[in-house]
Amino acid sequence: MDDVAVIEDAAAAEVSLDPIRSRLLAALAEPASAAMLAGRVGLPRQKVNYHLRTLEQHGLIELVEQRRKGNMTERMMRATAASYVISPSAMAAVAPDTSRAPDRLSARWLLAVAARLVRDVGELITGSARVNKRVATFAIDGEITFATAADRAAFAEDLTAAVTHLAGRYHDDSTPGGRRHRIVVAVHPSVTRPDVSDPGPGGARAGGVRAGDATEG
Structure with a gap:
């Protein structure tokens, strides 16, 4: 079972x-x-079977074992992932377009960038799984509290300058076979939820920022 699976098909x-x-x-x-499952969800076994067949047809669950029970065969099923993300590819005709009115201060443009991120990484994970390879990724996740809006604006300018400097330092478009990577840096107000817990292991915290160097496959 994968930790996360990306659903790219509209029917799925x-x-x-x-x-x-x-x-x-x-x-x-x-x-x-x-x-x-019938007892857990309060539905007749026949109806549960119908839903399981549909989920299996779309690759969302898989058969892990078959058991004989008298004159019947009991099929043990399991979800193919612990959680699922629906890619914008599933709604390609109306997916957000990052080329439409790009504005780094627009929340809607940020959402379009995030949607592209989900789509692209989802395609990479799907493709890498087919050839049994891993996808090298890196992410920084954290929170910062600004005293004033002016501080937030100054931070954004400093961050832009730092990323631009690093990109210029390492970008090399002349090397044959160079490996292209996309960089996404985002800042948005934090959303407080009553069930938010500590993010747990997966990266070292420093100054409210957690960085993770990971591979997905």
């Missing part, structure tokens, strides 16, 4: 968004049969 996205199937996906973090 529609299937995953059905409330009952979403509950079944969550319940299938551990292997279970239709009979076992």
